[in-house]
Amino acid sequence: MAPNVTGSVVFSNVKKQFGTFTAIHDLSLDIEPGTLVTLLGPSGCGKTTTLRMLAGLEHPTAGRILIGGKDVTMLPANERDVSMVFQSYALFPHMSVLENVAYGLESSKMKKAEARERAEEGLNQVGLAGYGQRLPAELSGGQQQRVAVARALVLEPQVLLLDEPLSNLDARLRRRVRTEIRELQQRLGFTAVYVTHDQEEALAVSDRIIVMQNGVVAQQGSPRELYEAPVSSFIADFIGEANVVPCEVLRTENGQAIVQVGKLEHRVPARSHSVPGPAKLAVRPNAITLSAAENAAFPGRIKFMAYLGDHVEYEVETESGTLFVVDPAVDQRLEPGTNISIGFHHRGIALINS
Incomplete structure (x- = not known):
């Protein structure tokens, strides 16, 4: 039987340059389906550039990117089977919660009734059943973040991308929402690539952590492996x-x-x-x-x-x-x-x- 590649991600010898500056040096990664992998590192390490290349918002200078076994290296963002959750939530303030969640489905020409039904299911998945008629401003920061996750998940992407999803929340709310995201990912079994600079957040949510430094992978492994067996003083202190x-x-x-x-x-x-x-x-x-x-x-x-x-x-x-x-x-x-x-x-x- 052929291995299941749906939801897998592969970076093969990927390089990204901006003019004469090399942001990513010869990056090779394999992300298994159904896992939550975190790209972690300080500002300027290359983690956000890596995520943007996976999303199709940037294109590599060299190398290949595969999603679900398909080469998507030069495909535009709208032709990749991924959805992104931004740190700003990016909800439409004049639309109801239900309309926000259904927006991507309706934009893809799905019938309105079917899109609304799928959106209701999405809200139920993230624990927001009954919140559909509220406006985003009537929700807490954590609830707004869950709406953003629901909006991404109803599109049924192969890979969910999360870009600093908790950075706008206070410390106590961050702890609760990161737990909710992790429980949701494990329950639904989707592949997720998560970017953060917060090492505690990475330890709490990840199956695997990829620590980046100056555009290269400094070390990767499970949270326990990185904490208990760091290979360098940079990893140990980060x-x-x-x-x-x-x-x-x-x-x-x-x-x-x-x-x-x-x-x-x-x-x-x-x-x-x-x-x-x-x-x-x-x-x-x-x-x-x-x-x-x-x-x-x-x-x-x-x-x-x-x-x-x-x-x-x-x-x-x-x-x-x-x-x-x-x-x-x-x-x-x-x-x-x-x-x-x-x-x-x-x-x-x-x-x-x-």
């Missing part, structure tokens, strides 16, 4: 927050690297490039343990302490630089000036390339 600590790899055994920081030895998962010699660790702030002590294997001194209710944040001076530490032990508050012993948990620490 997916969460991390301290970069110099270390010495003493030896490797049974898939583990024995590393030394100060006089402290610790085991971490080895990488293919793990060989004895100088290296670097990415250490999550909550992977560090602190205890008041003198003559420690890895000593430090508390520089700053802030009590934040359910945890305490520290800045710790060490021979390896200043470490940022998040400690849940709120009953053990170490005051600035305290000499301490630093240890590491087994999780939240990874060898990195640079």
